Amino acid sequence: FHPSISVDKPQYRFAHQHPYEAGKETVESICRSTSWEERLRREATEALLPVFFPTSVASPTSRNGPTEHSPITAEASLKRLLRKKYQYPQEEFDSDRHQNISVNESRGRLAALILGTSVMRLRHWYIVVSQNGFILHHGAKIPIPYPLDRSLLSLVTYNDPLGVSEDENHEHITEEALLVRAMVDEHARYLSSSGNRTLPILPSNSSRDTELAIQYSLPPFFASSLLLQYGYTQAQKICELMNSPGPITLRRNAIQFPGSDDDLCEWLWEEDGIKAESCNRLHSCQNITVLSSTLTRDGSNGYVVGSSSIPGSILPPPNGAIRILPPESIDATTAERRRSIKSIWSMRGWQNGYFEVQDAGSQIITQSLEVRPGESILDYCAGNGGKSFGLASALLDTTSPTGGSHSNDECGARKDSTSRQSKIVAHDVVDERLRQIKGSLKRVGFTARVDANNDNDTVYVAQNRRGDCECTFQIATSSDLDAGIDCIASCFDAVLVDAPCSSTGVLRRRPAQRWDLTEKQMYEELPKLQLEVLEKAASFVAEGGRLVYSTCSLLTEENDFVARKFEQSTVGSGFERWDFSLIRGNDSLLSEDRHTLTLLPSEISDGFFIARWKRGTKV
Numbered sequence: 001f002h003p004s005i006s007v008d009k010p011q012y013r014f015a016h017q018h019p020y021e022a023g024k025e026t027v028e029s030i031c032r033s034t035s036w037e038e039r040l041r042r043e044a045t046e047a048l049l050p051v052f053f054p055t056s057v058a059s060p061t062s063r064n065g066p067t068e069h070s071p072i073t074a075e076a077s078l079k080r081l082l083r084k085k086y087q088y089p090q091e092e093f094d095s096d097r098h099q100n101i102s103v104n105e106s107r108g109r110l111a112a113l114i115l116g117t118s119v120m121r122l123r124h125w126y127i128v129v130s131q132n133g134f135i136l137h138h139g140a141k142i143p144i145p146y147p148l149d150r151s152l153l154s155l156v157t158y159n160d161p162l163g164v165s166e167d168e169n170h171e172h173i174t175e176e177a178l179l180v181r182a183m184v185d186e187h188a189r190y191l192s193s194s195g196n197r198t199l200p201i202l203p204s205n206s207s208r209d210t211e212l213a214i215q216y217s218l219p220p221f222f223a224s225s226l227l228l229q230y231g232y233t234q235a236q237k238i239c240e241l242m243n244s245p246g247p248i249t250l251r252r253n254a255i256q257f258p259g260s261d262d263d264l265c266e267w268l269w270e271e272d273g274i275k276a277e278s279c280n281r282l283h284s285c286q287n288i289t290v291l292s293s294t295l296t297r298d299g300s301n302g303y304v305v306g307s308s309s310i311p312g313s314i315l316p317p318p319n320g321a322i323r324i325l326p327p328e329s330i331d332a333t334t335a336e337r338r339r340s341i342k343s344i345w346s347m348r349g350w351q352n353g354y355f356e357v358q359d360a361g362s363q364i365i366t367q368s369l370e371v372r373p374g375e376s377i378l379d380y381c382a383g384n385g386g387k388s389f390g391l392a393s394a395l396l397d398t399t400s401p402t403g404g405s406h407s408n409d410e411c412g413a414r415k416d417s418t419s420r421q422s423k424i425v426a427h428d429v430v431d432e433r434l435r436q437i438k439g440s441l442k443r444v445g446f447t448a449r450v451d452a453n454n455d456n457d458t459v460y461v462a463q464n465r466r467g468d469c470e471c472t473f474q475i476a477t478s479s480d481l482d483a484g485i486d487c488i489a490s491c492f493d494a495v496l497v498d499a500p501c502s503s504t505g506v507l508r509r510r511p512a513q514r515w516d517l518t519e520k521q522m523y524e525e526l527p528k529l530q531l532e533v534l535e536k537a538a539s540f541v542a543e544g545g546r547l548v549y550s551t552c553s554l555l556t557e558e559n560d561f562v563a564r565k566f567e568q569s570t571v572g573s574g575f576e577r578w579d580f581s582l583i584r585g586n587d588s589l590l591s592e593d594r595h596t597l598t599l600l601p602s603e604i605s606d607g608f609f610i611a612r613w614k615r616g617t618k619v
């Protein structure tokens with residue numbers, strides 16, 4: 001625990017209230033609410049309510065005298081709570097690696113509890129410590145200028161003033177006590193890790209960034225960035241969405257599923273009991289609308305897209321995007337609804353490779369490469385292959401205007417035999433990710449083939465449904481790429497750089513990740529790495545080829561700044577901006593930077609940034 005923690009200011013103000021009162025009111029209002037998202041949050045908060053606002057808290061009893069407190073994670077503690085409540089065996093929890101996006105009822109509840117606990121950590125901690133008056137850490141008192149509640153103090157101190165033994169499976173300690181302890185532990189770890197971190201104390205004239213940080217439980221420097229970049233109203237909306245579960249979107253895999261988006265929705269209902277709707281049909285997805293073109297502080301102002309409607313639509317919803325509807329929104333019998341409660345990964349559709357789970361924003365990134373059959377494409381930061389497989393599906397999609405049936409009987413626009421043969425190369429610097437890609441190829445629809453023309457190497461091949469277009473898939477390490485595997489450098493028609501980033505646009509999917517963010521990483525290290533990766537990847541773009549840079553970050557430093565620096569670099573000077581075109585709406589709203597697109601987290605998608613260029617042709 002960091003001894004320089006800044007807790008010496010006697011005046012707190014939170015919207016003209018004591019933080020305890022403000023917190024209590026919020027928690028109570030969440031509990032009264034009935035909306036879906038808020039209900040999830042209520043589930044999470046319910047477990048904490050008796051702890052933070054106790055009427056009678058069972059005091060832990062002393063057995064063996066004080067012992068050093070061993071850390072328990074919030075997640076472990078929550079699992080324990082749920083296992084007890086629902087009498088689940090341990091293995092059932094541990095066997096599901098993917099419970100965060102599971103639609104299973106109890107697992108969903110667990111995910112909600114973890115989400116709620118993680119996202120509310122700062123706020124809860126703040127409330128607890130301000131009520132206690134001080135924190136005890138290894139005998140040292142860190143003062144908090146508020147009256148003390150001993151029953152609560154016993155839950156949050158570190159050296160067990162009440163002599164609680166930790167060695168008997170915690171049976172005599174209330175579950176809630178363990179939970180709070182775990183949360184405080186985690187927050188203490190955050191505060192004591194490197195960097196300039198202090199517990200934010202609201203000054204007497206409370207500043208809006210601190211208010212956002214406490215209210216939405218975010219690292220203060222990150223709240224400041226959002227405020228500076230997007231302004232209070234928009235920043236607050238982003239924060240709110242970050243603390244709510246996002247929609248579950250699927251991507252139809254045209255290689256394995258023999259029909260349209262609507263056909264897949266029908267199949268999902270018949271076979272898996274899941275109600276889903278094509279994003280083209282969903283009202284919220286009908287327009288990907290321009291929110292504003294001038295939100296950022298530095299004048300970088302490409303297309304910024306969110307959920308409120310200012311006229312203007314720059315992209316159609318991605319073909320293949322399907323939204324799962326929450327069970328309670330379905331007009332169905334109880335039995336049907338029960339049938340629909342299951343883990344996505346246990347669904348026949350997923351096991352058959354008919355779909356992948358992929359946010360609509362990720363699908364927009366893939367779409368913005370505008371790939372055509374016959375092209376060679378490099379996915380330079382392929383990760384576990386989500387976008388590489390999306391590109392393959394787009395190339396072989398016989399239901400799409402840009403996919404494998406550009407005209408009725410031809411494979412794409414070009415009519416020579418090369419137009420029937422597309423190539424995707426998936427590259428990453430982490431071998432484990434490349435292994436994961438390899439492990440998914442069969443389910444997605446690729447089969448291994450020995451290539452006699454190329455040292456008998458194994459290539460993976462998939463065909464479109466009519467069997468007249470083919471796509472080969474190769475997995476490449478950096479040395480493979482540098483050695484020019486089966487291709488020469490600068491030879492790809494399109495290169496995607498889905499760069500490593502702070503993931504601040506997808507925090508609602510990874511609630512605890514906010515506590516791993518550091519200023520140094522977000523403002524220095526990542527932008528430097530991103531520029532390096534972009535420049536390197538750009539060298540693989542053929543003359544006249546296309547380059548797309550994307551992140552799931554909301555920060556200008558990782559987005560517009562990197563795009564600008566690239567344009568000013570030697571490599572970048574060989575590229576020209578490739579504008580997104582406005583397909584509908586008021587062009588005068590828009591600024592110069594039409595080759596960039598910022599997707600804000602919304603009911604359409606998570607938060608992403610896309611910039612794109614074309615490589616000039618030498619004369």
Ligand SMILES: C[S@@+](CC[C@H](N)C(=O)[O-])C[C@H]1O[C@@H](n2cnc3c(N)ncnc32)[C@H](O)[C@@H]1O
Nearest residue numbers: 381382383384385386387428429430498499500
């Ligand atoms: C945002 S993730 C990519 C996600 C992936 N495109 C998908 O859709 O699932 C960024 C990836 O970049 C990779 N990476 C990190 N440093 C890199 C580098 N110097 N060159 C290429 N890739 C790198 C990481 O291993 C990580 O898999």
